Amino acid sequence: MADLFAGFEPAPAPDTHPENAPLADRLRPRTLDEVVGQDHITGPEGAIGRMVAAGRLSSVILWGPPGTGKTTIARLLADAVDLRFVAISAVFSGVAELKKAFAEARDHAKIGKRTLLFVDEIHRFNRAQQDGFLPYVEDGTVTLVGATTENPSFELNAALLSRAQVLILERLGRGALDLLLERAEAVMERPLPLTPPAKDALIASADGDGRFLLNQAETLFSVNLADPLDPAGLSAFLQRRVAVYDKDREGHYNLISALHKSIRGSDPQAALYYLARMLTAGEEPLFLLRRLTRAAVEDIGLADPQALVQCIAAKDTYDFLGSPEGELAIAQACVYLATAPKSNAVYKAQKAAWKSAKETGSLMPPPSIRNAPTKLMRDIGYGKGYAYDHDSEDAFSGSDYWPEEMSPETFYTPTERGFEKRLSERLAYWDERRTRRS
Known part of the structure; x- marks a missing residue:
């Protein structure tokens, strides 16, 4: 049962559970010792355990998956350090409700009763609303305990994070x-x-x-x-449980990262697992095909040129068959990539070449290989002395194609894996002839 609160009345004592209450409420822990699965923060050596032992609570952000005890811990914290407990949900509350909560907290502070303000789904407040917490947290009007299922570093203001300790709750084992x-x-x-x-x-x-x-x-x-x-x-x-997966949230990026890195690490079993996790959770197959294609050119490249072909073929097959039949082609491409020889030589070469191009600006190619469509261009030397490679021995002239102001650079260095081993031999062949003819 979700812990959502629209009002601001102090919560009932945790040991008052009516017989007709939902089972989850009837089993709600009465002390921090009864909280399961979070000993790393609630135990004697954990951050919360130390706060309670000291009798002083600082503002915290509880970050963890659903159903791991965030609301329960907040209630028990208030009880453990004798604070008034007020709970609101960012789903149902706005600026007016927050102002009311802060005003009531100030009134109670005047009679010596401090307030723990629990904000469920705190990440749903926008940046301006989050800024509104700052003065009340700083002056001690409230001790803020926020709960979120999303990565706080993405969803919460840096100013708010700097005033609260982030505590990570683990998925229950x-x-x-x-x-x-x-x-x-x-x-x-x-x-x-x-x-x-x-x-x-x-x-x-x-x-x-x-x-x-x-x-x-x-x-x-x-x-x-x-x-x-x-x-x-x-x-x-029982009805089948729908996978927990937010396609625009951190879980999405964690899984796609795991898929890509499993492919890079040549583990087809793990790669298939993460691919299945995303597809069964409703991810767009074309998004996955785009990432597989990226992996083909970034992590395999010319070590196996067929990797890119497999990905494009999988995309065409999925377009033709749709789901679920076309998903087999995606799985095939995934396995092919994970089992292919790996090389990021082209990826590194692209980065280096782009960097060099930006640094050298607008240097002109040597006159011999400039385009010469007009008589004027030919008269001033464009195209003069160009050696047509097919007229040379081995169809190789050995000419210098670099701008005159630059020395030749090396961007692409093939590995000794897969097809790139043959490319390495070819480059050595051309280099030897280039040296001999120069």
């Missing part, structure tokens, strides 16, 4: 999710109607989200089943 189910079974006073393999499947489906897991468990507790469900029965009983 198997042990933490097991413990949540044990607590649920204790509260319900009966085991989940699942076989052990089905219980494993339920935990895997949660994808580290404790709230989702408890909501699914509550659904299972709500029905009377004659026999425990096996994995197939569980899959039929």
Whole structure:
């Protein structure tokens, strides 16, 4: 059940859970010691543990996936250091609600009661709204605890980040999710109607989200089943969980980075995994094909020229077949790239050549290879002395094609891998003849 708050009344004590409350609320921890999966920040040596031990809380940003305890930790923090707890959601609140919260916090401060202001989805406030927090955080009117599922360095103002400590919550592991189910079974006073393999499947489906897991468990507790469900029965009983994936957010860039680097690292199994993660989460296949094509020219290049051909063929195949049949062509291109010999020699050569071009400005080519379409140009020497390579031995004149003000430079140096080994031999062949004829 989502923790969304539209008002500003202090929250009820964490140990008051009505019998008809959702299971996730009934199991909400009463102390920081009961929070699962976040010992690295809530334990005695963690940042929150140290703050509570000192009795002094600084402003923090809790960054982590859904269902990892951000709201719960904020509530327990207020209780642990005796602060008034006020919660708002950036989804439902605007400037007027923030001004009201700050004014009430100031009034309570006058009678000696400080306020912990919890802002859920804080990244949804725009930059100007985030700036509005600064004076109230600086003068101690509120202790800010913000919660976000997005990378704070992308979504929050630098000024706000400089006044708050970012604490990272981890996706709940198997042990933490097991413990949540044990607590649920204790509260319900009966085991989940699942076989052990089905219980494993339920935990895997949660994808580290404790709230989702408890909501699914509550659904299972709500029905009377004659026999425990096996994995197939569980899959039929519960709706399939949609992958958590925001195509314009950090998760998108993390996965595409992982795909590209797995290809570069010649690991086709990992590359296929990340490709599947993105496709099953709804990523645009053409976006993935563009990145695969980029990998073909950046990380493989002329070590295997067929890599680029495979990517273009996969794009054409996907255009022709669509999903899901065309996705097989994308997978084939992905595997081809990951298993191909690697070279970034062309990529490095392009960077070096572009840099040299910018530094040398508008130097003219030597007169012998300048274009000479008019008599005037020919009269002033354009094209004079040009050696037509096909008239030379081996179709190679050995001429100097560089601007007269420049010495020849070397941008492209092929590797000894794949097709580039043959290119290296060709370059050596031309260099030897160029030296001999000069």
